[in-house]
Structures are given as C-alpha cells and as structure tokens.
Amino acid sequence: MLAPAQNITIERQPLAGLGDIVAPWRRLAERAAEPNVFYTPDFALAAAPALGRDVETILAWSEKRQLLGLLPFRPMSRRYGVKLPMLVGWTHPFAPLGTPLIDRDATAEVAAAFVGHIAGDASLPKLMLLPLLPDAGPVARALRGAAENHGGTHRAFGQHRRAALDLAAGRPRDLDEVIGAKRMREARRLRRRLGEVGQVEFAVARYPETIAQALQRFLALESQGWKGAAGTALIQSDAHRRFAEAALDALAGRSAAMVAELSLDGRGIASVILLRSHDRAWSWKMAYDEGIARFSPGLQAMTDLTAALLADESIRFADSCAVPDHPLMDHLWRDRLAMADVMIALGPGASFARACRLETMRRDAVAAARRMRDVLRRATAFRS
Secondary structure (H helix, E strand, C coil), X not given: CCCCHHHCEEEEXXXXXXXXXXXXXXXXXXXXXXXXXXXXXHHHHHHXXXXXXXXXXXXXXXXXCCEEEEEEEEEEEEECCEEEEEEEEXXXXXXXXXXXXXXXXXXXXXXXXXXXXXXXXXXXXXXXXXXXXXXXXXXXXXXXXXXXXXXCEEEEEEEEEEEEEEXXXXXXXXXXXXXXXXXXXXXXXXXXHXXXXXXXXXXXXXXXXXXXXXXXXXXHHHHCCHHHHHCCCHHHCHHHHHHHHHHHHHHHCCCCEEEEEEEECCEEEEEEEEEEECCEEEEEEEEECHHHHHHXXXXXXXXXXXXXXXXXXXXXXEECCXXXXXXXXXXXXXXXXXXXXXXXXXXXXXXXXXXXXXXXXXXXXXXXXXXXXXXXXXXXXXXX
C-alpha cells in the first residue's frame, strides 16, 4: 500500500522532457488503475513533436521515488473565443482516451494530490476539462471525489457509450456468442462470396519488422479511401506519418502492437492496427479497400481479429475507440464503455457556470454543423 497523500511529491514537467523517466513511467503504465496506451512513453513521446509541443505534465512521486501518477494537460488562457483560463487534458485525433495514469494501489491518494496541487498553484487555472474519461471508472470517480473533498464541483459533458469487448468475466467461447449468430452468418456469407473472386487470407503481424512493413501497407490503403480524399490520411502529413512510424516501432518492440491484415490474391484489402497496454487492447486505426465495399472487407477483418482476441488469454478488455453509433463496431462488439468529458472547478465564483454554458453552446454548434454536413452530403449524392 501507498504512503499517505501528504507524502506524495508533485512535479510539473513538459511532456517532451520526460525521456529521462521512461523506466518508472513504464512501471506506472503497467500498474495503472486504468491502462491507457496513449499515455505510455512509447506512444506519448512519439506523439509529442507533432501533437504535444505545448503539453505539460503533473507527476506524482512517492517518498521512494516511485512514479504514482501522470496527468498530461494543456494550460489555456482562452477557451471558446473568450478569456477563460482552463487546464485541458491532452487528447488529439489519434488518442481517443484521456485517462490519467494513476497507480492502482493509490488511486484516491494520487487524485487528491493532483487536485490539491492544481488548487494551490497560482499559475494553474482552477477550471479543468478532462476529455474522454471512462465515466464509471475508478480514475473518474477518484477525481470527482477529490474535487468534492476540496470544495469543488464537477459536471459531465458528451456522455456516450462506445463499443467494447469485455473478456474479463465469463470469457466468451466463440464468435457466435460474442458477435451474434445472425451477424456471423452474414460475415461467413460475405467471406464465401469474396472467396469466389480470389484467394482470401488473414494474417497478423506481431514482430517489429513485420509490423513496420504492415504499417506501410496500411498507410497506402488508408490514403486510397475517403480519408485520402479529405486530406486526413496519415501519410499525407509528414509529421503525422513520422509519429505513427515511431509509435508503432516503439510499441512493437515491447509486444504492444499488432497489425491484422485481410488480403485478396496477395493484395491488402483491409487492415486494423491494434495497440496494447497491460491487459487491455485498443482498435486504433482501420482502413479497407472501398472499391470492394460490397464484400465488407472491414467487417471480415474485424471478425477475424476478434477471434484472435478471444484466443489471447492475456487480454481482458478491448476498446473499439469508435465514435458513438459507429455503423460497424456498434453491431460487431456489443459490450459498451461509458465515456464522458469531465469539467471540474476548484474555486468559488461564476466561472464554472459560465464555462458550462459556453461548453454546451460549443457542443450544440458542433452538432448543428455535423447535421448540415450530412444534409449536404446526401444532397450531393442525390444530384449525382
């Protein structure tokens, strides 16, 4: 067990400067109450040059210099276009999870130390927005409790449930049980149809050399689809491509990544990148050949990958990283992970109420823009 909270030492360091604490950082990631591969040193340090240049971290240390907690954040002086200082947890388009790393034997103590430091440091905002936390997880509960104990308040935004695969209790036996017999009949029918076109093979790259090669095939496949047309494919940004290559190389060296590929006559038609930390896995990126969408190559690759996950006794939970109402993953993986963005205020005054109003307005505006985008896409498709 941990020493009392008053024996925890807090430090603030830039994310990019944490290269000298990689060993204790890795031990913390393995002991985290809630593992988060995106906050491991292998992923986070690779992402820092392109996606975290202004990111700082709050570190919690025990008396014996054991790293007990890591909270990456951006200090912002303006938010919503107005002057409103706020500490915002670090997420980005390639890191859809914002759970701070906290030692599983010290969850409440470290959360209290984080909150106490933020409340007492005059240079830090007293408003926090921590995006994409598992809403019912021990870390979110501990942070809310610490805020309340410090006289603060909190509110959840963007609550949703994303597809997941829970393998911890009563491990499923087969795909029909996990995915559903009806869905699997359709997947098998599509596999037979695809097999009439050519030879279908499924393979998983698990070693650094084969993962590096599989990543290059993934990048090429992704660029040929809608992300390439939109200019958001990884290969279209040198900085993002270098980040992905560095992250996958580092994770592969620790058996924390794999790339699942479906091929037709030796040509890749679907690819899924899976990341790991401790006993959890994340379906990070997927690409497929949109020219043969009628065969649902993405569905076929994911069913094969799900079978591989069922066979891996070391994985207890898999997160789809999917957006709400995802057309594939919500039907494929039927377990759910409740997510929320948590806003915390640690001081008196009207700033919390104001921030909540502005956050609500921002989300309403984003939702309206997405609805308009969808209307325009449907209108364009109809005219064509």
